Amino acid sequence: MSIDKIFEEQPRxxxxxxxxxMTNPLTVFGMLFLLGVIPTIYAVLASxxxxxxxxxxxxxxxxxxxxxxxxxxxxxEKQVGYAYAINWWPALVILMPLALFFAFDSIQSxxxxxxxxxEQRMFCDxxxxxxxSEGLVTALKLVVRQIWTAFAISGGLVCALxxxxxxxxxxxxxxxxxxxxxxxxxxxxxxxxxxxxNAKAQENDWxxxxxxxxxxxxxxxxxxxxxxxxxxxxxxxxxxxLLLIELCIxxxxxxFIFALSFxxxxxxxxxxxxxxxxxxxxxxxxxxxxxxxxxxxxxxxxYATIISFLMAFSMRIQNEYLRRDDYGIIYDFLFExxxxxxxxxxxxxxxxxxxxxxxxxxxxxxxxxxxxxEDPNSLIGGPLVIVVFALVSVALGVVLRDAAREAxxxxxxxxxxxxxxxxxxxxxxxxxxxIQEKLMTxxxxxxxxxxxxxxxxxxxxxxxxxxxxxxxxxxxxYVAVRWIQGKLSDSDKQDVGKT
Numbered sequence: 342m343s344i345d346k347i348f349e350e351q352p353r354x355x356x357x358x359x360x361x362x363m364t365n366p367l368t369v370f371g372m373l374f375l376l377g378v379i380p381t382i383y384a385v386l387a388s389x390x391x392x393x394x395x396x397x398x399x400x401x402x403x404x405x406x407x408x409x410x411x412x413x414x415x416x417x418e419k420q421v422g423y424a425y426a427i428n429w430w431p432a433l434v435i436l437m438p439l440a441l442f443f444a445f446d447s448i449q450s451x452x453x454x455x456x457x458x459x460e461q462r463m464f465c466d467x468x469x470x471x472x473x474s475e476g477l478v479t480a481l482k483l484v485v486r487q488i489w490t491a492f493a494i495s496g497g498l499v500c501a502l503x504x505x506x507x508x509x510x511x512x513x514x515x516x517x518x519x520x521x522x523x524x525x526x527x528x529x530x531x532x533x534x535x536x537x538x539n540a541k542a543q544e545n546d547w548x549x550x551x552x553x554x555x556x557x558x559x560x561x562x563x564x565x566x567x568x569x570x571x572x573x574x575x576x577x578x579x580x581x582x583l584l585l586i587e588l589c590i591x592x593x594x595x596x597f598i599f600a601l602s603f604x605x606x607x608x609x610x611x612x613x614x615x616x617x618x619x620x621x622x623x624x625x626x627x628x629x630x631x632x633x634x635x636x637x638x639x640x641x642x643x644y645a646t647i648i649s650f651l652m653a654f655s656m657r658i659q660n661e662y663l664r665r666d667d668y669g670i671i672y673d674f675l676f677e678x679x680x681x682x683x684x685x686x687x688x689x690x691x692x693x694x695x696x697x698x699x700x701x702x703x704x705x706x707x708x709x710x711x712x713x714x715e716d717p718n719s720l721i722g723g724p725l726v727i728v729v730f731a732l733v734s735v736a737l738g739v740v741l742r743d744a745a746r747e748a749x750x751x752x753x754x755x756x757x758x759x760x761x762x763x764x765x766x767x768x769x770x771x772x773x774x775x776i777q778e779k780l781m782t783x784x785x786x787x788x789x790x791x792x793x794x795x796x797x798x799x800x801x802x803x804x805x806x807x808x809x810x811x812x813x814x815x816x817x818x819y820v821a822v823r824w825i826q827g828k829l830s831d832s833d834k835q836d837v838g839k840t
Contacts, residue, residue, distance in 0.1 A: 347481045348452055355489040366445040370438045373587060377433030380580050384423040384430075384547075390576055393422040393550040394562040399666040406560040417669040418562055421546040425671055428659035429580065432652045437587045440648040443641035444594035450637035451488075451601065455481070457634040461620040462768070463748075467611065469755070469764040480615040484604050491600035496593035503592055506721070507585040513537035515577050518549040519570065524559040542716065544663050548577045591649065595729055598642055602736040609740075609747045618748050621769055621779045628784045632745045635787045639737060643791065646733050650803050653726045658810055660716040675814065708811045726807060730800050737787065737796065745785040752780060 348359070384391035396406035400415035410416050423429060458464055459481075466477050517537060518524050524545055545559045551573035553561035561567050568576070608615055620631030627633070658675065668674035755761040756773050766773055786793045806813035 346478060347455060347485050350482060351486055351489070354493065355486065358489060358493055362445060362448045364445060366442045366449070369445050370442040373438035373441060374434060376583055377430070377435075377438065380576060380583075381423070381430045381434055383576070388568055388572060388576070389422075389566045390547050390550055390568040390573060391422045391424040392420075392565065393547050393553070393567070394418050394420050394565045395545060395550075395553050396560040396562060397545070397666055397669075405556065405558055407556045411560070416560070417666065419545075419663075419669050420671065421550070421663065423547040423576075426547060426659055427671065428652070428656040431655065433580065433583060433587070436648050436652050437584075437591065440591055440645045440652075441587065441594075443645040443648070444591060447638050447641035447645070448594065448597055450641070454634050454638055455485075458617075458631065461623070461631050461634070463618055463620050463631045463634070465616055465618055465768065466614050467616060469761065469768050471768065476614055480613045483613055484608065484615065487607070488597075488600045488604045491603055492593075492597045495596040495599060499592050499596055500589040503589050504585060507581065507588065510542070511578075511581045514542055514544055515548045515581065518552050519574050519577070522552055522570065524549060524552050524557070544660070544716075546663055549573070591645070594645065595732055598639075598736050599732055601638070602740040605744050606740050609744055616748070616751055617744055618752055619745070619780065619783055621771065621776060627789060628782050629745070629787060630779075630783045632741065632748075632785075632787045633789070635741060636789065639741070640788055640790070642733055642736075643788070643796075646729060647799075649729060650726055650807075654807060654810070654813060657807060661810065664716065675811070709809050710811060711808055727804065730803060734796070734800060738793070741787045742785040745783065745787070749780050749783050752776065 349356070351359075381391075395418075396411055396416040397419040398404060398406055398410070398415065399417045400410075400413075403410050403415045406416035462471055464477060464481065465471055466474050466480065470477060524543075545553070550561075550567050551570045553559045553565075553567050555561055555563070567573075605617075607613065608617055623630045623633070625631075625633045659671070662668065662671045662674045665674060668677070752765060755765045756776065762773060765776065769776055791799060802816055806816060
């Protein structure tokens with residue numbers, strides 16, 4: 342059987358979509374890195390848009406930071422330049438290109454998975470016919486067609502939704518203030534109607550820095566020169582368009598994981614004249630018996646999921662910072678309270694223990710702060726992260742594990758029926774006793790990393806960190822320490838072995 346027939350003998354629309362996703366992942370990474378680094382270099386070296394500071398009201402009753410309010414200390418200097426936007430340039434320069442590298446690599450690995458599984462005789466028809474069966478070729482063609490069709494439909498719908506969401510965000514938060522040359526806070530209520538009526542979406546940052554004027558509703562700091570209107574508009578339009586394209590491709594990729602899982606589920610339910618069976622001759626040390634073939638598809642998916650979480654988390658942090666009137670520097674917003682809490686634990690006062698205890702409790706409360714949770718992006722991003730996590734978890738923890746479990750069950754069931762027992766032993770070239778003995782050792786989890794417990798832990802901690810955002814940094818520190826300890830421990834073992 343030629344595996345090429347399974348992929349090449351498909352409708353034209355499938356070959357066209359597949360052709361796009363066959364682009365070299367390194368080419369994808371390089372192109373997107375270049376497209377992301379260009380605006381970053383421009384913002385830092387050639388424009389003031391990278392270092393925008395404005396006065397934000399920090400006292401009750403103050404709406405405009407004029408000279409009197411600034412002198413009275415009722416306003417803080419807020420750093421909102423592109424260089425400080427941790428949800429923009431890190432995503433466009435590093436995270437998104439890396440996530441899409443793994444996405445393209447994952448999809449391209451699917452063909453290799455089918456090749457490996459055919460060579461390992463992990464596909465057979467319902468009558469235990471092997472890879473030489475023409476009916477098996479037809480069934481695999483239908484599987485591939487269903488995968489790419491479901492991928493195209495679900496990916497198209499997701500891209501349409503993302504396109505509408507990004508466009509509305511751009512139109513209301515960036516286009517309208519720049520076009521009218523006023524920050525959103527300075528627009529009249531009759532201009533904030535319909536899709537732009539959500540006042541919580543208002544943001545004063547680099548994207549509308551040209552509207553900042555001294556003494557206005559967003560008063561530019563004296564040491565900052567606002568960018569020109571045309572430059573600001575073109576820059577904002579470029580990065581938003583780049584984000585739109587990359588986000589559509591990334592979320593469409595997760596639709597591929599859905600489509601692949603959907604097709605594997607249908608195979609398990611015998612919707613095709615096809616079944617997946619274990620490879621009893623597999624040399625895999627984890628006893629996955631051929632199901633390790635799925636790892637080149639799903640391990641990059643795990644990496645892309647982790648990176649997607651980091652991007653959603655950075656968006657959550659940045660949008661929270663933009664709306665807080667008690668921090669002017671984002672790094673103080675992230676780490677100041679954590680440092681104060683750790684310091685309070687080491688400075689317990691014997692002379693005034695109650696004050697020390699209450700001070701520690703107050704600092705601890707700040708660590709578990711959930712923030713304002715007012716901006717629409719975070720309110721949408723949170724559920725979206727959970728949906729992606731759930732999708733990958735279902736794909737790995739349910740569909741693939743069930744596929745391995747069903748593969749084992751179908752072989753054992755066939756061995757128990759005299760009419761099919763001979764077919765199974767002939768197919769494997771082994772005795773029934775040897776087949777059953779090997780099947781008893783099969784492991785259902787398809788990945789070498791992360792393992793099942795690690796996946797559950799990552800999922801739980803990820804959800805927790807998205808809500809209690811400062812815990813994430815404590816968790817990162819803990820993971821880093823454990824990783825360093827593990828490396829040192831490994832080095833010690835190696836040294837002992839050498840001596």
